[in-house]
Amino acid sequence: MEIQSPYLVFIGDARDQLAAKTGQGIVDWRPERALGQLRLTGCGADLGIPELTVGEAAGQGAKTLVIGVVSPGGVLPAAWTAVIVEALRCGMDVASGLHTRLSSFPEVADAARVNGRHLFDVRHADRPFKTGDGEKRPGKRLLTVGTDCSVGKKYAALVIERELRGRGVDADFRATGQTGILIAGSGVAIDAVVADFISGAAEWLSPAAAADHWDVIEGQGSLFHPSFAGVTLGLLHGSQPDAFVVCHEPTRATMRNVAAPMPSVEAVIDQTMSAGRATNPEIRCAGVALNTQHLGEGAARALVDETAARLRLPVSDPVRFGMANLVDALLKRF
Amino acid sequence: MEIQSPYLVFIGDARDQLAAKTGQGIVDWRPERALGQLRLTGCGADLGIPELTVGEAAGQGAKTLVIGVVSPGGVLPAAWTAVIVEALRCGMDVASGLHTRLSSFPEVADAARVNGRHLFDVRHADRPFKTGDGEKRPGKRLLTVGTDCSVGKKYAALVIERELRGRGVDADFRATGQTGILIAGSGVAIDAVVADFISGAAEWLSPAAAADHWDVIEGQGSLFHPSFAGVTLGLLHGSQPDAFVVCHEPTRATMRNVAAPMPSVEAVIDQTMSAGRATNPEIRCAGVALNTQHLGEGAARALVDETAARLRLPVSDPVRFGMANLVDALLKRF
Numbered sequence: 001m002e003i004q005s006p007y008l009v010f011i012g013d014a015r016d017q018l019a020a021k022t023g024q025g026i027v028d029w030r031p032e033r034a035l036g037q038l039r040l041t042g043c044g045a046d047l048g049i050p051e052l053t054v055g056e057a058a059g060q061g062a063k064t065l066v067i068g069v070v071s072p073g074g075v076l077p078a079a080w081t082a083v084i085v086e087a088l089r090c091g092m093d094v095a096s097g098l099h100t101r102l103s104s105f106p107e108v109a110d111a112a113r114v115n116g117r118h119l120f121d122v123r124h125a126d127r128p129f130k131t132g133d134g135e136k137r138p139g140k141r142l143l144t145v146g147t148d149c150s151v152g153k154k155y156a157a158l159v160i161e162r163e164l165r166g167r168g169v170d171a172d173f174r175a176t177g178q179t180g181i182l183i184a185g186s187g188v189a190i191d192a193v194v195a196d197f198i199s200g201a202a203e204w205l206s207p208a209a210a211a212d213h214w215d216v217i218e219g220q221g222s223l224f225h226p227s228f229a230g231v232t233l234g235l236l237h238g239s240q241p242d243a244f245v246v247c248h249e250p251t252r253a254t255m256r257n258v259a260a261p262m263p264s265v266e267a268v269i270d271q272t273m274s275a276g277r278a279t280n281p282e283i284r285c286a287g288v289a290l291n292t293q294h295l296g297e298g299a300a301r302a303l304v305d306e307t308a309a310r311l312r313l314p315v316s317d318p319v320r321f322g323m324a325n326l327v328d329a330l331l332k333r334f
Numbered sequence: 335m336e337i338q339s340p341y342l343v344f345i346g347d348a349r350d351q352l353a354a355k356t357g358q359g360i361v362d363w364r365p366e367r368a369l370g371q372l373r374l375t376g377c378g379a380d381l382g383i384p385e386l387t388v389g390e391a392a393g394q395g396a397k398t399l400v401i402g403v404v405s406p407g408g409v410l411p412a413a414w415t416a417v418i419v420e421a422l423r424c425g426m427d428v429a430s431g432l433h434t435r436l437s438s439f440p441e442v443a444d445a446a447r448v449n450g451r452h453l454f455d456v457r458h459a460d461r462p463f464k465t466g467d468g469e470k471r472p473g474k475r476l477l478t479v480g481t482d483c484s485v486g487k488k489y490a491a492l493v494i495e496r497e498l499r500g501r502g503v504d505a506d507f508r509a510t511g512q513t514g515i516l517i518a519g520s521g522v523a524i525d526a527v528v529a530d531f532i533s534g535a536a537e538w539l540s541p542a543a544a545a546d547h548w549d550v551i552e553g554q555g556s557l558f559h560p561s562f563a564g565v566t567l568g569l570l571h572g573s574q575p576d577a578f579v580v581c582h583e584p585t586r587a588t589m590r591n592v593a594a595p596m597p598s599v600e601a602v603i604d605q606t607m608s609a610g611r612a613t614n615p616e617i618r619c620a621g622v623a624l625n626t627q628h629l630g631e632g633a634a635r636a637l638v639d640e641t642a643a644r645l646r647l648p649v650s651d652p653v654r655f656g657m658a659n660l661v662d663a664l665l666k667r668f
Contacts (some may be wrong), residue, residue, distance in 0.1 A: 134560025143339050195532050196525040198564040223567075226468025226610045230532040230568025237560050258468045260612065274605065278558045278594065 002209065003009040003095045003120050003129060004063035006035035008087070012080055013040045013154040017038055020045035022097060022179045023068025028182050029158050029173075035062050040079055044263040045069075054083060058090035064120075066182055067096040076105055095120035097178030106249040118225030122181040122326060125192040125201065132238050134279045139209030141334060142286060143241035144219040147268050149228060151249040151258045152318065153219040154180050156289040160245070161216045163327035171214040174205050176235060180218045190220055193229045198231060199279075202238025223271045225255050226265040233275055241280040243286035243334050245326065250303060251294045265311065286334070287314035287326040335461060336455040337429045337454050337519040338397035338474035340369035342386060342421070346414055347374040354379035355432060357402025363492050363507075363517050369396050374413055379403075388417060392424035398454075400516055401430040419445040429501040431512030453568045456515040459526040459535065466533030466572045473543030474668060476620060477575035478553040481602050483590045484561060485583040486652065487553040488514050490623040493652040494579070495550045497661035505548040505557045508539050510569060514552045515570045524554055525565045532565060533613075536572025542583055551575065557605045558597040559589050567609055577620035577668050578606055579660065584637060599645065620668070621648035621660040 007026065014020040016114075027034045027047045031112035036052035037307040041090055047068075065087035071077070076084075076098070084094050084102070088111040096102050101120040104110045112119050131149070142160060156179075157173055164171035171179070173260070175187025193201045206215040217239045221228030236244075246268050255262055269285050276283035288307055308315040312328040341360065348354040349388070361368045361381045370386035372381070381402075386394070399421035410418075410432070418428050418436070422445040430436050436453040437443045446453050476494060478487040491514075498505035509515070509521025540549040542604055551573045555562030570578075580602050583628045589596055597605075603619045608616035622641055626634035634654055642649040648660040 131561040131591075134594050191528075191530040193529050195529050195565045196529050196562065197567065198529050199561055223609070225443075226571050227465040227533055227614050228530065229571050229609070229612065230564040230566075231529045232564075233557075233567045234529065234564025237563050257465075260468050263612075271608065274608070275557070275563070278563065278597075279560050 001186060003066070003182070004093060005033035005185060006062050006094070007033050007064050007066040008036055008038055008054065008057035008092065009047060009049070009066050009068040010033055010038045010083060011043060011045050011047065014045040014069045016044045020047065020069050022182055023047050025179055025183045026066065026068060028189070030185070033185065035060060038083065054086045055088055058092060062092055064093045064095050067094070067098065068182070071098050076100065081105060081107055084108050088112050088115045088117045091115065091117070093118040093120065095122060095182060095292070096123050097182055099123060102154065106176045121292040122187070123144060123178045123189050123192060125189050129193060129197040129200040129204055131196060132203050134199070134237065136240060137208040138211055139213045139215060141206055141215045141217060141241045142243040142245065142330070143217045143236060143239045144245050144247055145232070145236070145268060145272050146219055146222045146247040147224070147263050147265060148222050148249065148252060149225060149246045152289060153247045153290040156245055156247050156318045156323070157216045157218045158183070159323045161172040163323050164214055164216065167327065169214060169329065169331070170210065170212065171216055174215050176205065176218045176220050190235055191228065195230065195275055198234025199238035202235045206239055219247070222255065222263070223268065223275065224260070226258055226260050236272065236276050237279045241276065241283060242280060243284060243330060244276070245286050245289055246272070247289045247291065248317060249291040265307070286326070286330050287316070289323070290315060290317045292317045292320060335520060337400070337516070338427060339367035339519060340396050340486070341367050341398050341400040342370055342372055342388065342391035342396040343368050343381060343383070343400050343402040343424065344372045344417060345377060345381065346411070347376045347380050348379040348403045350378045353404050354381065354402055356516055357381050357515055359517045360400065360402060367519065369394060371481065371511040372417065376618070388420045388424055392426060396426055397527025398427045398429050401432065402516070405432050409555060413521065415439060415441055418442050422446050422449045422451045423592065425449065425451070427452040427454065428517060429456060431456050431516055433457060436594050437645060456521070457512045457523050457526060459523050463527060463531040463535040463538055465530060466537050468571065469532070470574060470614065471537070472545055473540070473547045473549060475540055475549045475551060475575045476577040476579065476664070477551045477570060477573045478579050478581055478623070479566070479570070479602060479606050480553055480556045480581040481558070481597050481599060482583065482586060483559060485581045486623060486625040487581045490579055490581050490652045491550045491552045492655070492658045493518070497657050498548055498550065501661065501665065503548060503665070504544065504546065508549050508551040510552045510554050524569050525562065529564065533572035534549070536569045540573055553581070556597070557602065557609065558594070560592055560594050570606065570610050571613045572657055576614060576616060577618060578610065579620050579623050580606070581623045581625065582635055583625040599641070618667070619647060620664050621650070623657070624651045626648060626651045626654060
């Protein structure tokens, strides 16, 4: 189920850099996987990597065409279909995080079959899972959790993985959402799993490992989010983390897409400790990742310092200030 | 999506009464739905209702053949297929709680199509759901929760519904598992829903209602069960109960099918209150249902009394002692 690299990253006619953020994520976090980009006329994004045609990429050994752009309304524009079919004919697999399955487009399904190639619809979780058993696995695990959805859990996990690897620690980012899966080349879209198997899928995602190995697991949702808390809890139980990092966006008043108030970082720590003990009695909070994008530099620094003093934990904004302090403390404490 | 009654309850060649417990549940809890039973040679169970052939049942107005028996290994024995096809030809729908879909058997699928009948695979959740929004709905709700799986949550909910109705209260049992759905004629197999939609499905299951109406919702799993807690939490958030009843089997040392220790009733109360407040700040524990089937009468009575004194809550064994005390208190307090 590993998506083979190197990738040709397709960003189509992305209207701006934000529309190509999956492609950008691959380039930022797994540059060695990104052989080149393929853009259509009028593309408003640029990943800053070599411009390649499908044929050129195939000639240079590209294994997979990755759709690194948001599609308008889940539809596959005709111009995209042509590129996808060409990639399949050139012997490449195709990976997509779109809601609509690639195989639901007859031309794409036919071309994949005729050419014996794989279609990866990473938003779906097609392999069977077992129900979770809750048994402690060797190896160390860190899970990013959040006060809400979309507060930077994936980004924090990737920064922590990079910091760990930079210190020579054997660490793996474990992806639980479509963008993360396309970046890492594997993972499971945990919110697409049948409810009975959430924790089982999370157990599968971070298997038994060497005692000093760290899995850094991308969190989803929030234990307080009325839409997604079940996913969050199953992921917590199956991940059985030794350490968790609370991700928080301090300017948000209500949780994403609902009227529920944002919980405090303290409430998330308490609830995560309390629920997480079911599968790891040693669970502890390793720190807080603040997403200060809506604050000025001074306010951000002040908030980081105030939060660290209040909670007596390492705190940072992973984008602005990095996570060196948190990872230093992690390696001392765990 | 309502399964039409009256039913012809098929219990095949059930080896004993336990193998026909779904059929027995229908007869116990919805006798008005159970027109008759259909048994095959060698059947070791008897539901105590009229013996009818498919033709006789159809002639008396039966709308649905319900499979009220456990099948060996999910396979559909040939003798069963013949009965099912005959029922479809006689104009009846067929409802099943088997893992394997009825439509996966070509003869059954063909007969349903040719005769324009419905096949209900209640273990699957085929309708689309929205994600939960967490907004408070009018009407009162009670959810049975548990220290573990299979401790009597469905049974407790059915007893509470009966006690409420017996007092003239407008109350509906809301089924979340296959047996409950076959008993009630509707519901949703909550553990079969895609993870993203657990709380949304629970919101759909107990819609806005009159202020004095009670939905009595069948709980699933346990917040502490390492396999199923995600389902439990999503169901809790979507049900937004005003009242919950903790179901507990006091002789069990570890949770079902896993090595995890059983949580205490107190721990389940605390965790349910803490998590449930996210969608209903007024959530309170209405009492405890003990499953004392493995205790003698004296020990059971003593445990009920001791638990009630310790927790200062109404406690009973719904099977042994009924739930009148709990429902009396419920109607006073809520």
